[in-house]
Amino acid sequence: QSVLTQPPSASGTPGQRVTISCSGSSSNIGSNIVNWYQQLPGTAPKLLIYSHNQRPSGVPDRFSGSKSGTSASLAISGLQSEDEADYYCAAWDDSLKVVFGGGTKLTVL
Amino acid sequence: EVQLVESGGGLVQPGGSLRLSCAASGFTFSSYWMSWVRQAPGKGLEWVANIRPDGSEKYYVDSVEGRFTISRDNTKNSLYLQMNSLRAGDTAVYYCAREVTMIAVDYFDYWGQGTLVTVSS
Numbered sequence: 001q002s003v004l005t006q007p008p009s010a011s012g013t014p015g016q017r018v019t020i021s022c023s024g025s026s027s028n029i030g031s032n033i034v035n036w037y038q039q040l041p042g043t044a045p046k047l048l049i050y051s052h053n054q055r056p057s058g059v060p061d062r063f064s065g066s067k068s069g070t071s072a073s074l075a076i077s078g079l080q081s082e083d084e085a086d087y088y089c090a091a092w093d094d095s096l097k098v099v100f101g102g103g104t105k106l107t108v109l
Numbered sequence: 110e111v112q113l114v115e116s117g118g119g120l121v122q123p124g125g126s127l128r129l130s131c132a133a134s135g136f137t138f139s140s141y142w143m144s145w146v147r148q149a150p151g152k153g154l155e156w157v158a159n160i161r162p163d164g165s166e167k168y169y170v171d172s173v174e175g176r177f178t179i180s181r182d183n184t185k186n187s188l189y190l191q192m193n194s195l196r197a198g199d200t201a202v203y204y205c206a207r208e209v210t211m212i213a214v215d216y217f218d219y220w221g222q223g224t225l226v227t228v229s230s
Contacts, residue, residue: 002153035216037154044204044223045146045154050216088154092215096168098144098156 003028004089004101011107017077020104022089023070028099030070032092036063039086039103048087049074076106084108111135111219113205118224125195125228131188131205131221139163139183142208144217145190147201147226155201158190159208172198195228202226 005023012018024030036049047056049065052072064075072091076083089101117129129145144159158169158179167179178191188205202225206217 033213033215037217039154044220045217046220047216047218050209050218051214056218086153090154090156090216097170098146098159100154100156103153 002102003093003099004091006087006089006101006104008102009105009107011109012076012079013109014079014081016079017075018079018106019076020074020087020089020106022072022074022101024072024091024099025070027094028070028091029067029072031094034065034067034072035090036065036072036074037088037090039088041085045088079108081108111207113207113219113221115203115205115221115224118203118226120227120229121195122230123196123228126191126193127195127226129190129192129203129205129224129226131190133186133188133205133207136207138181138186142210143181143188144206144208145179145188146204146206146217146220147199148204148223149198149201152201157203160188192226195226197228200226200228 033051037045038048039045052067053065062078086103088103112134114132121127145157160167160179176194180189202223204223205221207219209218
């Protein structure tokens with residue numbers, strides 16, 4: 001059972017906008033920053049969004065993040081087939097430990 | 110180019126020990142916090158431990174506290190994870206990851222390719 005709660009799956013058709021939610025508590029998302037990671041099949045995770053809504057260099061602006069209270073969201077607009085992957089939210093907990101969500105498998109129909 | 114290369118994984122019996130290594134290159138290793146993150150087969154990511162640049166602070170997930178020890182050798186640009194009293198539940202791919210830590214910012218920006226640890230009799 002992961003500390004952060006994500007839906008196990010999400011889907012959309014090419015060009016659509018999809019959102020993935022991440023729910024936590026006051027000791028993690030509520031008081032600390034949220035990051036998002038993308039894991040393509042058979043590869044290591046890759047940083048997708050940091051500090052709630054910042055994109056590293058090279059990440060398309062189709063990806064965006066937001067946070068409100070003890071929840072966060074990842075939005076992907078203009079969905080593309082190469083976006084099919086697992087997505088994980090992560091946050092530091094007040095106990096100085098990192099907690100991850102259980103991951104959301106995104107399928108592009 | 111930043112590179113993180115893990116090694117040391119393999120098959121070990123329950124109760125056994127294993128030492129993982131992560132060789133870092135392409136950046137000033139001694140300036141960064143480093144972490145180990147694991148992923149059980151078909152499961153999600155789980156942070157395991159991290160260590161301060163000078164090695165003076167270490168943090169662990171509760172499930173490995175007292176069994177695993179994270180360490181580093183800045184002269185060799187290497188990160189280690191000593192794993193003792195291994196259990197079946199420790200079976201996973203273990204990734205080392207570089208942390209970017211600044212005011213109001215803390216994330217893993219580079220990951221290794223991972224090394225598989227299998228605990229089984």
